[in-house]
Amino acid sequence: MAMSTQNKKSKHSKRKLFGKPYKVDVIRTTIQILSFIVIFGGIIGYAATAIVLPIRTGLSNPYLIVADAWVLLEVMLTLAIVPLAAIAAISLFSLFTGRALCGWVCPFGFINDVVGKFGKKKRISPRNSITMWKFALFIVALFLIIDVSIFYNELRDSSIRSSFGEFGYAPSTFIDPVTTLFGLLFWYTYHDLWPKEFVDIFYLPKYLYWRIFFLVIILIGIYYIPRLYCRALCPLGAIMGMGAQYSFLHLYIDKALCNECKICEKVCPMEVPILDYINDGHIRSPLCILCLRCLEACPRGAIKVKFS
Amino acid sequence: MGHRSGSARVLMLIVGIIALIFAIKLSQWDMIIEMLSKFNKYELAGYR
Numbered sequence: 405m406a407m408s409t410q411n412k413k414s415k416h417s418k419r420k421l422f423g424k425p426y427k428v429d430v431i432r433t434t435i436q437i438l439s440f441i442v443i444f445g446g447i448i449g450y451a452a453t454a455i456v457l458p459i460r461t462g463l464s465n466p467y468l469i470v471a472d473a474w475v476l477l478e479v480m481l482t483l484a485i486v487p488l489a490a491i492a493a494i495s496l497f498s499l500f501t502g503r504a505l506c507g508w509v510c511p512f513g514f515i516n517d518v519v520g521k522f523g524k525k526k527r528i529s530p531r532n533s534i535t536m537w538k539f540a541l542f543i544v545a546l547f548l549i550i551d552v553s554i555f556y557n558e559l560r561d562s563s564i565r566s567s568f569g570e571f572g573y574a575p576s577t578f579i580d581p582v583t584t585l586f587g588l589l590f591w592y593t594y595h596d597l598w599p600k601e602f603v604d605i606f607y608l609p610k611y612l613y614w615r616i617f618f619l620v621i622i623l624i625g626i627y628y629i630p631r632l633y634c635r636a637l638c639p640l641g642a643i644m645g646m647g648a649q650y651s652f653l654h655l656y657i658d659k660a661l662c663n664e665c666k667i668c669e670k671v672c673p674m675e676v677p678i679l680d681y682i683n684d685g686h687i688r689s690p691l692c693i694l695c696l697r698c699l700e701a702c703p704r705g706a707i708k709v710k711f712s
Numbered sequence: 713m714g715h716r717s718g719s720a721r722v723l724m725l726i727v728g729i730i731a732l733i734f735a736i737k738l739s740q741w742d743m744i745i746e747m748l749s750k751f752n753k754y755e756l757a758g759y760r
Contacts, residue, residue, distance in 0.1 A: 452748035454741030463747055464755055471744050479747070479754045480740075488735035489744060495728035499721060570757035583755040597760055611758030650720040 426671075428696045432507065436514040443511055445469040456493040458640050459510040462580075464587035466594075474640040475583065478574045481551040482565055484558035494640070498647025502654055506634055506641055507693030512582045513634055519623055520630035520673070528629060530669060530677030536635040537690050540642035547576040547639065570611055576639055581619040588615060630673045635691065645690030653711050655687040655694065661706035668698035668707060678707075686710070 441448065443459070446467030455470040462468070463475045473490040480487035497505060506513050528536075554572070557564045565572040577583045592598055592612075599605050625632040634641050648654075657668075659682050668678045674691040678698060681687045687707075699707045735741070753759055 452745050454744050456744060462755055464752060466751070468748055471748060475755055476744065476747075485740075485743075486734075488731040488738065489740045492728050492731035492735055495724045495731065499724040499728065570753075573754040577755045577757055580755075584758075587755050588758055591756060591759060609758045609760060613758075615758050647724060650717045650724065652721075 426697050426700045428700045432695060433514075433517070435508050436511075436517070439509040440511050440514055443468065443470055443509075454489075456489045457505060457509070458494050458497045458644055459505055460512040460582040460638060460640055461510075462583040462587045464583070465590055468586075472582075472640075474576070474643075475574055478547070478551050478576060481555040482558070482573045482575075484555055494643055495647065498644045498651060500652050502648035502651030502688075502694060503641065503644045503690075503692060504653060504694040506638075506644065507695040510634075511586070512638075513631070513693070515585075516626050516631045516633055517673075519626045523627035523630065525630055526628050527670075528675060530675045530680075533635055533675040533691055534677070536632075537642060537645055539636055540638060541646070543576075543579070543637065544639045544642045550575045577615075579618060579637070581615075581622040581633065584615040584619045588612070589619075631693075634693070635674060642690075648690055648692065649688045651688060653694065653709070655692060655696075655699065656685050656708045656710040657682055657687055658706045658708070659683065659685060661704045662702075663704060665703065667701050667703065671697045671701040673697065 442450075443461060444465065444467040446452070446469060450469050453469050456473050456476060457470050458473045459470075460474065461470070461472045463472055463479065471489075473493045477487040477490035477494075480490065550568070554563075554565050554568070554575075568575055571578050574580075574583070599608065622633055622637070629635075655678075657678060662679075662682060664679055664682070666679065669675070672678065673695060674689075674693055676687065676689040676691045676698075678687055678689075681689070694709075696709070699709065747754075
């Protein structure tokens with residue numbers, strides 16, 4: 405037992421030194437690539453489906469075959485329709501799978517992982533990671549208040565949607581890099597709307613500058629802090645995190661096997677304070693995306709996946 | 713499992729199932745397919 409622990413510990417340090425990937429990371433990346441291809445299935449000839457998933461893709465990309473639950477929720481509310489499909493997707497997926505889709509399926513989560521892979525991987529404390537999630541919740545609350553206000557006023561025939569200008573149908577896109585990347589930039593390229601002359605750069609729509617600027621800021625942030633967007637800004641991640649605390653699918657840490665070496669916390673891309681859950685055993689953190697890296701890294705095999 | 717998490721799970725399940733049933737009944741899926749199939753500017757602030 406002691407020998408095996410020693411081996412696993414040295415394997416962990418080698419991975420840290422040479423950047424050798426965990427097996428589970430290889431499997432996860434493969435599934436993320438396949439999901440990316442299926443989600444943007446229009447490229448390979450699939451037609452749009454009625455599937456709504458709690459993942460970040462936006463709605464406007466013509467190759468999309470599944471809908472992003474958050475943008476759908478916002479657009480339906482601002483169109484004065486109760487977003488039942490989005491509510492059903494968010495509540496059922498968070499109840500049964502927690503934030504597993506964030507880690508294994510979400511296309512923007514995949515981009516976070518890819519950028520983070522080449523990045524500086526700066527660690528912030530697990531406490532700050534939780535604070536970031538609370539900040540994301542604050543953002544969700546803020547935009548939901550705006551969306552519900554628009555919804556209420558639309559129903560009463562006293563529309564306030566025009567007050568939000570071009571952001572009237574999806575106010576959160578003001579600070580949303582996902583719709584900028586998969587929607588706005590895609591359409592600019594698709595319709596060949598980029599300026600041909602240098603001077604034309606100054607005559608683009610004003611919000612385009614802001615949205616590209618914000619996208620670049622987020623990508624730089626992800627370069628330094630892994631999965632920064634998923635932790636601090638993703639509205640869907642924040643809502644799913646609330647449900648993930650009661651999820652059936654979660655990780656379990658066995659107190660009898662754990663020697664509190666903290667390797668699990670060190671390898672966690674979301675910096676979940678895993679050892680805070682050691683007394684209860686059930687790791688139902690709002691941040692956990694079930695990437696399973698901790699499960700593979702644990703030298704004593706103290707972490708398991710549970711569905712209960 | 714505590715009462716709190718039990719209640720939260722039951723609540724999420726009820727909300728999810730009721731929303732799913734009504735979404736099917738109100739044919740919201742057709743609207744979703746239409747949104748994904750047609751060009752719309754809902755989230756394209758900054759587009760020409």
